[in-house]
Amino acid sequence: MYIKHANTSKQVTKNYYYCTITVTIKFDQFCNTMVSLNKHVAVIFISALTIGQSAMYRFLPDDYDLFTNCEDRPELGGDSDLMDLSAFSITFTDDVIQLNGTGLVLWDIEPTDRVTVDTEMRKFSRGTWQSSYLSVKVNDLCKEMKNTNSKMYDYWTKHIISEFSCIGKGVKLQHEPFEIDGDFTMVGMNMEGRYAIVSILHAYDRNNQLKPNGICLQIPGDIIKV
The missing domain is CATH 1.20.5 (Single alpha-helices involved in coiled-coils or other helix-helix interfaces)
Known part of the structure; x- marks a missing residue:
């Protein structure tokens, strides 16, 4: 109106x-x-x-001993300071790593110490190892080893058949035969190239004081598309 x-x-x-x-x-x-x-x-x-x-990739380690020392961290111990693997076998096939035997801990720490692990995937590019965004931090290795919901338990520690409280000098870790699959799926980026999985371990005593004898390990290898 x-x-x-x-x-x-x-x-x-x-x-x-x-x-x-x-x-x-x-x-x-x-x-x-x-x-x-x-x-x-x-x-x-x-x-x-x-x-x-999205694509499927495979990580192929270089060395049949699997672990090598970190050349850029000479102040830290290496694989021979961490564990005696003379009674532990590692076999490579086309798509899996077969493991079996007993490892004796040589690292001079106590089972009551808290162990942290910083792991990073580094890529070899333009003549140097460069950091990537692929990394993980474990604040308490012992808890992670016994956490039945953790990836570490699923891939590794569920296969330890000997009794252990935590890692410490003199501790024996006896394993049943098991396999680790090197295949993985990545979405959104091309992963082909030369890589190294680098892990740095530090121990802290009961008073949360850092111990000086840290460990650095690396697994160099190549990632291919499958």
Whole structure:
């Protein structure tokens, strides 16, 4: 219903005000529609890109002894300071690593010490080893070894058949025969190239004081697409 006013100036102002509100509402609706559409397009694009770049890879270690010392950390001990593996066998096949036997801990720490482990995947690029975003930190190795929900337990410590409280000098870790699969899936990036898995171990006493005899181990190898 339109009500005519005798005052012409008021009538013009009222009509103009009505038109302005109408245009603003339509513009907001248009903006919201475009934002929603852009979000859906972005999700579809990212999903398609991610699916297209997923691939299966395999890590092939260099050495039949598996572990080597860290040349860039001479102040830290190496594999021979950590464990005697003379009664432990490591066999490589095309797609798995077969392990069996007993390891004797040589590292001069107590089973009551808290051990931290910092592990990082480094890539060899342009003549040097460079850090990558692939890393993991364990704040208490003993707890992680006994945590049935942990990856460490699933891959390693569930296969230890001897009784042990934690690692410490003189502790024997007897293993049943088991295998580690070197295959993995990576999404969003190409992993092919030369890599090293580097792990640094530190021990802390009952008073949470850092012990000076840290350990550094690395597993160099190549990652190929399978």
